Amino acid sequence: MTIMTRDGVRISYDDFGGTGPLAVLVMGTGSPGRVWHTHQVPALRAAGFRVVTVDNRGAGASDECAAGFTIDDMVGDVAGLVAHLDAGPAAVVGTSLGARIVVELALARPDLVTRAVALAAHARLDPVQRAFTAGEIALADEKIVLPLGYHASVAATQYLSPATLRDDQAAQDWLDLLSFAGSGVGPGQRAQLAVSVALTDRTAAYRDIAVPLLVVAFADDATIPPRLSREVADAVPGARYVEIPDAGHYGYLERPDEVNRVLVDFIAPRTRGSFPGAP
Incomplete structure (x- = not known):
């Protein structure tokens, strides 16, 4: 680094x-x-x-x-x-x-x-992507931290293909990885989300x-x-x-x-x- x-x-x-x-x-x-x-x-x-x-x-x-x-x-x-x-x-x-x-x-x-x-x-x-991003900002501003298991399952659905999730072992591996990453949004990530919301x-x-x-x-x-x-x-x-x-x-x-x-x-x-x- x-x-x-x-x-x-x-x-x-x-x-x-x-x-x-x-x-x-x-x-x-x-x-x-x-x-x-x-x-x-x-x-x-x-x-x-x-x-x-x-x-x-x-x-x-x-x-x-x-x-x-x-x-x-x-x-x-x-x-x-x-x-x-x-x-x-x-x-x-x-x-x-x-x-x-x-x-x-x-x-x-x-x-x-x-x-x-x-x-x-x-x-x-x-409109859907903009609303989703604004929602993530709102969660951060309200200091709402989702339970890890729920966060991981939502992220898996949002970011992965159904083809990946049809494989139970692959799905579990991804859930473990997404849970390890945590569900909190820090100040830097919140600032990046704000950049996306502001995009024209x-x-x-x-x-x-x-x-x-x-x-x-x-x-x-x-x-x-x-x-x-x-x-x-x-x-x-x-x-x-x-x-x-x-x-x-x-x-x-x-x-x-x-x-x-x-x-x-x-x-x-x-x-x-x-x-x-x-x-």
């Missing part, structure tokens, strides 16, 4: 080294960069990349910034990290809120981005993105439904769209081999357009 300071805010990152092209991985709400370490980091290192994972402000070992921040602050942190590493431009990969960050980065700083991959991409939230519809703005973009949707994603990801792919000129079957919002953990294959093929392909769904 290494610390970069930007405008007085400490941003933590892990640099796995190497002399290849830079790839920066950006997580979603409340999650530290180490979530990438089990599956995506080894795949990208094997493909020859220098891989760096980042803890967004509000998560992991980065500063909580409990007073709040904006999507522009989070985009600026990733831009600052690429500049700090002095190894860019970089391929950038993000999921959920991290997807929003990398797409906005591709729009604002195309000089820093070679290719962008957005898992569970979205240019807007629909950026569909029109994304028509100006010139960086090559791969949008990856998860067919059973109840948090960011595939139709929202498809909207991003349709808005960005030349963007590619792939939908991973039997995968929920945590599809990069549920179906890592499929996700890694399309990810590596796009940012370090031997043959362009070899994955299913590519034009």
